[in-house]
Amino acid sequence: MPYLSPTALNNLRLYTYKAVDKSLVSRYILGPYWNWFITLWPLTVAPNTITLLGLAIVVFNVLTLLIYDPLYYTKDGPDGLPQWIYFTWALGLFMYQTFDAVDGKQARRTGMASPLGELFDHGIHQRSLSTSHLEVILACRALNLGRSWWTVTSQIATLANFYLATWEEYHTGIMYFGPFSGPIEGILVIIFIYIISGTFGPSFWDQRFVTFAQLDHIPRVVDIVPDIDLNEAFIVLSVFVLALNILSRYCLPFHYRQVLQILSLLHPSFHHSNIVHSSLFLPVMCAWGLQFAHHIGRAILSHVTNTPFPLWSSMWVWTAIGALDAHLPVLLHRPPIIQSTPKRTALFVYVTLAISFFAYARFCTVVIKDITEHLGIACFTVRNKDNPSNGCSKRS
DSSP: OOSOOHHHHHHGGGOOOOEEEOOHHIIIIIHHHHHHHGGGSOTTSOHHHHHHHHHHHHHHHHHHHHHHOTTOOSTTSOOOOOTHHHHHHHHHHHHHHHHHHHHHHHHHHHTOOOHHHHIIIIIIIHHHHIIIIIHHHHHHHHTTOOSSHHHHHHHHHHHHHHHHHHHHHHHHSOEEEOSSOIIIIIHHHHHHHHHHHHHHOGGGGGSBHHHHTTOTTOHHHHHHSOOOBHHHHHHHHHHHHHHHHHHTOOOHHHHHHHHHHHHHHOSSOSTTOTTTTSTTHHHHHHHHHHHHHHHHHHHHHHHHHTOOOOOOOTHHHHHHHHHHHHTHHHHTSSOOSSSSSHHHHHHHHHHHHHHHHHHHHHHHHHHHHHHHHHHTOOSSSOOOOSOGGGOOOOOO
16 A cells, blocks of 8 residues: 555645754754764765664664663663663764754755655654664663663653654644754753763662752651652653643644553553563564654655644554453453463564564655655665756755
8 A cells, every 4th residue: 555645746846844943052062063064974975874874873772782681681680781882872872963963954965855854854764763762772771770661651751752743843834843852952861861871880870869969858858859769750850841742732643552552561460561571571662663653754754745644553453452462351351362371472572573663664665765756866875856846845
């Protein structure tokens, strides 16, 4: 089934990228650095190549995690991560941010600005797959959260933040970056976390917040402020900021998807989840992120083609089947059919990961092929458009 109708393809010509950036860090600190960094790239390098290289850096960071800690252990298992790895994660994330910031500049330098750039940058590569998914896994490892509901909460909060931004851009036509936005200040915060973990070790974040802030000698503070760990306090603050954003927007489809995902993790109970507290946690997180990337990619595709916003995804059916099967003991007082044993549960999880990967890969390849053929442009090489009349305006 094609993702783009003839009408949608024709609407590509009408697309214009609009953005508002209120970040002072971007304007006065990182902006001049980005303007210098782009001059190092020859005009023979395609902007989407820079975008893909940025993603490759993040994937490399994840590979180092899989090499040293494939089971995602933290507090409850052996600590297999050497502290120097956190510094490589910090450097890698900073370079990812740099590549993500300059690919649009390269598009304008080479005359390759197109809607494909918006889709490739925001949907096929950028926050939907990298900073909103893979970096959650790395950041929660650096925060010493690991296999926990705190990591699940962080995943939901991060994905919701980007979903809200995409939903807002679809309806307003403007990508808005506030004074504190995820792609700029949010990434810098994560880099700071990596540096702290590399310097003092991830156990640094297990200190009690009130004690660390030296507020434990103030009775009123002790009575009001919960004395939770620093890492837990960080997640609570992130969720609080997200809640303020949600109150100002209506984004029901996202809520449906996350409810299904949480239900699939709750078997047999919140405190004894077969997924969250097992080696299957990392594969589930990856499958979840791929499904989100697929859906957000379709949302951005709808934006650049001026077509209806996607309110559901076929992968929801698969997730719903898993959630329903896991809760058969509660609903029908009978054991699960698909996930009846640990081995079958593992099989279901890895099949879900494979389906999520291939569905997303198909989306990327089909959409890139359709857009490049229709606009007469290349994705990873610099060349003139086959038909200048099909040229489109700004890339992100």
